[in-house]
Amino acid sequence: MTTTALDAITERADEIRAQGVVNERLGKLSDTAAKTLRDAGVIRMLQPATYGGAEAHPVEWAETVMATAALDGSTGWVAGIVGIHPWEMAMADPKVQEEVWGADHDVWIASPYAPMGILRPVEGGYVFNGRWQFSSGTDHCDWIFLGAFLGDENGDMAKPPQNIHVILPRSDYEIVDDTWDVVGLRGTGSKDIVVKDAFIPSYRIIHNAKLVDGTQPKDAGLTNPLYHVPFSCAFPLGITSAVIGIAEGALAHHLAYQRTRVQITGTKVKDDPYVLYAIGEAAGEIAASRAALLDNANRMYDLAAAGHEFSFEERALGRRNQTQAAWRAVRAVDEIVARSGGNAMRMDNPLQRFWRDAHMGLTHAIHVPGSINHVAALSQLGIEPPPGPMRSMI
Structure with missing residues (x-):
């Protein structure tokens, strides 16, 4: 059986998790954390096969980013951000591809x-x-x-x-x-x-215009549907996958912490129906966020495989779904953190780091919902949005 990047991340979960505090202290990924991503092949998942890449399905890549971010937010974030760049480099002039990867397929x-x-x-x-x-x-x-x-x-x-x-x-x-x-x-x-x-x-x-309208991969002669998924789906996918993975990590730490916690009232959390209801609701929201994001990526890939020409409306609705998935997941994190008590905010409790990482991830420009929701609604009304800033992230 072939070992995937996700398998490799799972096998080294304890090591990635342990680097979280180190990464934060250094203000960058430690050499150990970076080497783990390299060895696992995460950054080569979307890289062309001619340069040692896996040309993986975007959903497989997103799931790997989520799993990494659930162990450490910063490592998962780098996996999602740096991991999308080989996808675009596959569309670049062959001369620059050779300059980047000719001597070393693991160049980031x-x-x-x-x-x-x-x-x-x-x-x-x-x-x-x-x-x-x-x-x-x-x-x-x-x-x-x-x-x-x-x-x-x-x-x-x-x-x-x-x-x-x-x-x-x-x-x-x-x-x-x-x-x-x-x-x-x-x-x-x-x-x-x-x-x-x-x-x-x-x-x-x-x-950029040729990436957005889909002509760049055609001009590059790429045939794998992976490279014909719209840029407005592929680029945000890594970022939002990291945020949802961080939310899943926050939930895992919250559950581990709450399992034996006794509240100041003397009530065990496991016996408090109000807290249990909130935990269940938050877990459901995080799961729904994951499902919505992966469904969007799957649908875009299948359409690309069928040779579909993506309309502006389809791209706008995909961005709306992606952005909403991030916001839904982070709101759910807020719900469980609010029920974790003051000790959850101590610096030796990983939950507070995942909470901070989730909110930082939500501030990325790709998650700003205003113009995205505006344009998506106009598109559904059959109104073509004007050129300019409202179309720039779609």
Whole structure:
């Protein structure tokens, strides 16, 4: 029987769990935690087979991210964030794929995609400058995707705006230490990145619009349905899977803590019907969140396998379901934490770390529900949303 990445994570569960406190203290994944992800093959799950990847079903990947995050939120978060980048790299120019993975199939790629830089066209490519926040797992990565706007010859943003993903080696950017001091997901090491006058060959860019509308994987000649799942489903999947996995970890620690707990009233939790009702309801909400997210990914994959052309409405509704899954799971965590008593908030109780990690994960831009719900509702009413910010995350 083939050993999967999920099997490997399960086998090393105690080791991953033990690194949670270490990761938080370091402000990044420990070398041990990072090596566990490498050895398990988690980051290669969506990588093309030509470079040692598994080309796994997105649901299998999401379940692996969830299982990892349930053991330690930061390790699971890095698995979800860094783990999606090989999926996009599979669509990049073969020349840059060879540069990244030709000598080592285990090279990791960081991000972020927020367009905080400007590409100025020059002969043979571009000159690139900018500063970005929130580069998760970046200390363990040797390449990076960075979001940018295309500029003109003066370095001013071109009109209309064009969002570009830029691919850089570690030698072309600076990781700014001491830029990740936060309340949750401290072990992700999501530090700032600075680029100063880096030359970008023209083959090291991907147009965001071609990712969003699905033409990039077609142009790359990819046939596996994995790579034809919409970007608006694939990219958020890793992030939301981590949040739901964190919620599952919080629930597991809550149950272990409550099993023998006696409340200040002298009532054992196991004999308190009100607390038991709340625990049952929260557990059901977390399970429903998991099911909704995985169902969405499964459906998108099956449609991609059938050669379906995804509409804007389908992408918007998928984003709505994904975002709602994260919020539902974190609300459920709040319900069980509120019934855990003050001792659950002591720093030696893992529950408080999972609670903090869950809320930090919910603040990611991919989980902001306002415009997503707005656009999804307009789409269901048969109204085409206008171009601009409301469509940017879909």
